[in-house]
Amino acid sequence: MSTAVSPLAPNDVPDMPEIAGVRLATAAAGIRYKGRTDVLLAVMDKGTTVGGVFTKSKCPSAPVEWCRAKLKRGGSRGAFARALVVNSGNANAFTGKTGRQSTALTAQIAAKAVGCSVNDIFLASTGVIGEPLDATKFDGVLAEINETAAPGDWMSAARAIMTTDTFPKVATATVKLGKARVTINGMAKGAGMIMPDMATMLSFVFTDAPLSGAVLQSLLRSGVEDTFNAVTIDGDTSTSDTLLAFATGAAAANGAPKITRAGDPRLKAFTKAFNDVLANLSEQVARDGEGARKLVEVVVEGAATKASARKIAMSIANSPLVKTAIAGEDANWGRVVMAVGKAGEPANRDKLSISFNGIRVARSGARDPSYDEAEVSEAMKAPKIQIKVALGLGKGRDRVLTCDLTKEYVAINGDYRS
Known part of the structure; x- marks a missing residue:
């Protein structure tokens, strides 16, 4: 992680509001470096839907394969999520059987900490390729930070997933869905090995809107084309590219309608706001290109x-x-x-x-x-x-x-x- 902030970093960092149904916590697990925050745990309420798009690399990381399998398991009804675990420092890519065992163990530790099925755990890793990830380092750490997880600390969450990034990347939008106001928060990391073929190295979007998994999937597939897929730092597509979106549905309590169809006309303003968040994050990735001055x-x-x-x-x-x-x-x-x-x-x-x-x-x-x-x-x-x-x-x-x-x-x- 660089110490000098890019001269292209945004001058204004938005105040990131809480998302009802999402709690965040970070920790230093010693994945690669000592004393550096390198783990993010996002805990979501029951009923949270999830969608995702991933690298088209033919050499994907073990966490990418894990997430793909969990989304596929959801079938046409869509998948659900209770927690997201992200680590920096080690990509868990090109690690063979050991890598798959690491994802399984990480999910088991997270599921036990949160109190849910391993099928509701989503994973992402970023960092060095080819080094085995010691998942035992999550043991105890995830249970501890699950107890302290709280809404709102988006900046710490964005910092925890950085590698060579020089500044945390966050974006937010508030928009009406039906007669209720809903919030969209996003974070991203990426500074090198960037020519996404779907998203960026890692990006996560959260909303309290009541959207089905199928709707999230549709929003992601269309949204990335002129945002993350239109960014390049060095022409290299990562093994780990992951963009996940989570919808807690908590805004339904305020009158937001449940959207189950991507073509629902009530989704128009939300779609624009969602795409604006993706565009903002993807531009920040370009601004933080490794060594960039322009x-x-x-x-x-x-x-x-x-x-x-x-x-x-x-x-x-x-x-x-x-x-x-x-x-x-x-x-x-x-x-x-x-x-x-x-x-x-x-x-x-x-x-x-x-x-x-x-x-x-x-x-x-x-x-x-x-x-x-x-x-x-x-x-x-x-x-x-x-x-x-x-x-x-x-x-x-x-x-x-x-x-x-x-x-x-x-x-x-x-x-x-x-």
């Missing part, structure tokens, strides 16, 4: 399709040459042209236009006649850089977030296991 927004418009625009935008955002140019405050549009051309999507060199922070540097396949090096160089000093590419082929448009690539990124990842 947030980069890549906008591609005029593409043949939205899907084509996404591929081109990702090609630009993942280019080490583009990212190092941004770090050097160099508006090197030649590298953007390269990234567009290599994407394998429809593009016409002679229709291409490129802008940096609203200043057009190239158009119609050549340098813009009004290009002013001094003007562009000054614009590149800003903490947020927008690269806009206009292809001139169609109506496809997309946007992704990334960050620059600095010497600090190399230092962090060169020393990660040391």
